[in-house]
Amino acid sequence: MKISTNWPKIAVLVLLVGSAVIFLFQLIDPRGDSTRTDISIPKLTALAEKGEKAFAANCAACHGVNAAGTDKGPPLVHDIYNPGHHADVAFYLAAKNGVRQHHWPFGNMPPQPQVSEADLEAILKYVRELQVANGITSRPHKM
Numbered sequence: 301m302k303i304s305t306n307w308p309k310i311a312v313l314v315l316l317v318g319s320a321v322i323f324l325f326q327l328i329d330p331r332g333d334s335t336r337t338d339i340s341i342p343k344l345t346a347l348a349e350k351g352e353k354a355f356a357a358n359c360a361a362c363h364g365v366n367a368a369g370t371d372k373g374p375p376l377v378h379d380i381y382n383p384g385h386h387a388d389v390a391f392y393l394a395a396k397n398g399v400r401q402h403h404w405p406f407g408n409m410p411p412q413p414q415v416s417e418a419d420l421e422a423i424l425k426y427v428r429e430l431q432v433a434n435g436i437t438s439r440p441h442k443m
Contacts, residue, residue: 339366339377342433344426351426354419358412367427374404377430383438391424 344352355367362373369375380386380403393399398411415423431437 339368339430340433341366342429344429347422348426348429351419351422351424354415355423355426358415358419359423362406362409367430373406373409376427377434377436379436379439381427382431382436383428385439385441388424388428391427392420395420395423 355363356365359367362370363376364370364373367376369378374380394409395412395415399409401408
């Protein structure tokens, strides 16, 4: 097989293989689609029900319905946010001060000054109850 006479066939083959590789990487890349559709919704406590409403009003635009994530922000029902890695205070500080991008490619999160302390407490309760219902529990953080 002469390369000079078969270069169009080789070019097509390279393009097909390259496209297949890119497609496969997008299937397994956790950053490609940050939304979850398989979130279990538990019976919420009264405080978490308040948090669900506050979350919908203040957080869902970026973090998605039921904290499942969107193309603008990560899912909070994800093991990276287990209490052993992101303690409750990390959520409070992120809402109050904003937070630099560090786990996901969504950019920095801006401060959310419109969210009251009471709403933050309720939102955190809601997120933690969703996490527990989906098997996310506290584990020590290991680097």
